[in-house]
Amino acid sequence: MTEPTKKEILREVFDRAADGYGHIRYFPIFGQWLVDTAQIPTGAHVLDVACGRGAVLFPAAEKTGPSGRVVGIDLSEGMAQETNGEIQKRGLKHAEAHAMDAEHLEFADGTFDYVLCGFSFQFFPNLAQALLEFHRVLKPGGRIVVTTWGEEDSRWNWWDKLRSKYGAVVKLGSQSLDTPKEIKPWFSEAGFVDIDIITKDMDMVFADEAEWWNMQWSISGRAGLEKLDAATLENFKAETSARMQAHKEVDGFHDRLQAHCTIAKKL
Template identity: 30%
Template sequence: MEQQLEEIREQQKASWNKFSPGWKKWDDLTMDFLKPMGDEIIRALDVQAGDVVLDVAAGTGEPGLTIASRLSTGRVVITDLADDMLVVARENAARRGIHNVEMQACDVCELPFADNTFDAISCRFGFMFFPDMALAAREMYRVLKPGGRMATAVWNVPEKNFWVTAVMGAINRNLNLPAPPPGAPGMFRCAKDGLIAGLLTEAGFRNVSQQEVAGTLNARTADTYWEMMNDIAAPVVAGLSKADDDTRDKIKAEVYQAVQQKYPHGDILIDSSALVVCGER
């Protein structure tokens, strides 16, 4: 792997390890938020008893744990770049009594598995952070058995994801932050229509399809939303770290105002949109 890509990978690993306590704290809320995308991935994969499934960039364990819970036989290998995220995944598996899972920290661009190992592959919200997305797609293709299916979810355009833009918009208005390089890892890197489908096709996948899936962040209050985003969202924390106290207070006030204007009745249920893309080897 090129040095620049290795640096990005190490930065990603450090960031996800750092934020693993926040993801553990908010696991119930975030997993409820992301469940519709996981459900669509599971539907698209159509796993069968006895299947061996790979879940890439699984974080705290989903959708791999749900897949494993539905397999009467077979198993799921849950992977993530960050060891500390997998610690949470192990705790979640133990709490739910799910035993047909294995956890392994690894890089999707260098999967430590033999060719033709898995019957299905899931990857929920990983692609936009991979240093080399094309290489990641090729690696998934390599370890998938002929006839196997893979499915991934990525975030749709910013206009359909107020849960991100409410905070990041206020940060960008108040801080003169440099724009990330084109194609750099980020939330909306994969939002362009057909981008992931094209990557999968180039990697060799057949019968590639794309489905838009809606979700709802049940924050309920502006306080919960603000606290959660400060605990789990690396770009938010990075941006706010560059603000003095007055600017930070101004950003927070603008976020609260934007949320309360959009949800004037006080029940903060924030819509989101993702793209689920699947293909067959």
């Protein structure tokens, strides 16, 4: 039997995570920031790549209004289904979500005014190919707007070390895009111009340990947690809980999240 590819593992992990993913509070906050930064006008045609549960898609649909159109695509069928369910619930006729690979877009050249993508570039095994696809499906003068994670809160460095100690790691990312210096060349090599990068820091407060653990089970890191047997997982949780107390304040557990938003244009 052949080993599953990184992409196959990702698809399955995000299918399993799709349900809980919708409860992560910071994705809609950063999604709104991405869309506000994009300055999308009424009537625009928008592609949201790796749409997940619609953190970017829903604010984008609000900006375009019903005279525009927003299409979300995601490798995970589960994510696309959940997002379509929410689109129907909200009665939006100008939004839709499909299962599709970012590296192989099933759209004609020059279809969209905007290509948006929230926190997914690290997962594309062939990011150069994906960026060429985004460039191809944009109209001339169209814009790409992308968020990527910045540097991690150093106060939480123990978490990666503890995960490694317990063997709770599966490496699913393909590249690091933590700094503007690392981000920019990807866009220029795909032919984009007027590349601008802005940075936002957010003090994320997890109300309790349960909310923090739900987040861990709803992102790609879940693949590592799934490797542990029940007894090891219990020990791991106990040690994590002890370490987490250092981040506790009256309102909950604090983690500084940093994101970059890159805006660029197709000539």
